[in-house]
Amino acid sequence: MQEKLKAILDQAVAQINESQEIERLNEIRVSVLGKKGELTSVLKSMKEVAPEDRPKVGQMVNEARTQLEELLEEKRVAFAKKLREEQIKKETIDVTLPAKKPAMGHRHPNTIALEEIETIFTGMGYEVVEGPEVEYDYYNFEALNIPANHPAKDEQDTFYINSNIVLRTQTSSVQVHEMEKGKLPIRMIAPGRVFRSDEVDATHSPSFHQVEGLVIDKNITFADLKGTLAEFAKQLFGEDTKVKFRPHHFPFTEPSAEMDVSCFKCGGKGCRFCKGSGWIEILGCGMVHPHVLEMSGIDPNEYVGFAFGVGLERVALLKYEIDDMRLLYENDERFLRQF
Numbered sequence: 001m002q003e004k005l006k007a008i009l010d011q012a013v014a015q016i017n018e019s020q021e022i023e024r025l026n027e028i029r030v031s032v033l034g035k036k037g038e039l040t041s042v043l044k045s046m047k048e049v050a051p052e053d054r055p056k057v058g059q060m061v062n063e064a065r066t067q068l069e070e071l072l073e074e075k076r077v078a079f080a081k082k083l084r085e086e087q088i089k090k091e092t093i094d095v096t097l098p099a100k101k102p103a104m105g106h107r108h109p110n111t112i113a114l115e116e117i118e119t120i121f122t123g124m125g126y127e128v129v130e131g132p133e134v135e136y137d138y139y140n141f142e143a144l145n146i147p148a149n150h151p152a153k154d155e156q157d158t159f160y161i162n163s164n165i166v167l168r169t170q171t172s173s174v175q176v177h178e179m180e181k182g183k184l185p186i187r188m189i190a191p192g193r194v195f196r197s198d199e200v201d202a203t204h205s206p207s208f209h210q211v212e213g214l215v216i217d218k219n220i221t222f223a224d225l226k227g228t229l230a231e232f233a234k235q236l237f238g239e240d241t242k243v244k245f246r247p248h249h250f251p252f253t254e255p256s257a258e259m260d261v262s263c264f265k266c267g268g269k270g271c272r273f274c275k276g277s278g279w280i281e282i283l284g285c286g287m288v289h290p291h292v293l294e295m296s297g298i299d300p301n302e303y304v305g306f307a308f309g310v311g312l313e314r315v316a317l318l319k320y321e322i323d324d325m326r327l328l329y330e331n332d333e334r335f336l337r338q339f
């Protein structure tokens with residue numbers, strides 16, 4: 001019996017020492033120490049052992065079991081450690097691998113156009129000022145010399161929050177806020193989102209963007225206005241761009257004009273892009289109405305100024321030859337990536 005026990009023990013120790021992985025250790029454990037294992041079967045055959053030898057054999061079996069269990073555990077820990085070291089090795093970060101770039105969007109044509117406009121005007125000493133999109137009726141209309149019965153105030157054109165508050169229909173309201181501060185002279189542009197209750201089509205949207213400009217100082221004349229906007233047009237559309245002014249009417253300027261630029265596609269000869277005229281309408285402008293100055297607390301006998309407003313979408317559509325305004329609002333990356 002002792003020899004049998006020793007043989008089992010020796011074989012098991014040899015197997016454990018030869019084993020290469022945790023799974024093999026489990027197999028050995030089952031085959032030796034399991035319910036139907038070799039060591040267990042020795043205990044079961046104890047009745048064949050002489051009664052006086054039984055305690056000794058029992059003790060030997062237990063010692064063999066303990067020895068095997070300790071050896072198995074020792075091996076298991078060693079395997080686990082080795083496995084972990086291999087894993088860590090595999091997971092080592094290779095800093096020379098190219099990085100995965102996050103998906104980047106693309107600057108919107110409106111943003112590109114706005115940055116260009118801002119660069120031109122800040123280069124001429126203008127400040128960029130922003131104001132609220134939800135505005136009092138007073139700042140959006142009244143302070144800009146737009147009387148209560150003016151068609152622009154119709155609910156068909158304007159989104160009313162209540163009778164006193166509107167979604168601004170123009171960024172000109174920002175001018176009033178600046179004038180009220182009383183810090184003169186003023187040289188500013190006010191870019192921002194405006195709202196009109198228009199149906200969506202290729203040239204209209206209930207929400208679009210304007211860039212409003214305002215200069216107030218002493219001895220400002222219409223020549224300053226023309227010179228400034230001619231320079232703006234040249235920087236925006238090219239050195240050869242010519243401008244012309246057509247008389248117009250705006251409530252907040254007097255005199256008022258609309259400015260056309262010579263077609264940058266055909267140079268003024270006339271083409272499909274300018275509908276044969278050689279000119280493209282680009283913005284509205286004029287000398288600030290004395291009444292507007294007065295309402296904001298500026299003495300019109302001392303100060304004069306000019307103002308202009310350009311549609312940001314109009315500039316983006318022209319510059320990038322986009323024929324449908326709706327494309328600007330779809331945010332389709334395939335579209336945006338072209339600019």
Ligand SMILES: [Zn+2]
Nearest residue numbers: 263266271274
């Ligand atoms: Zn043309």
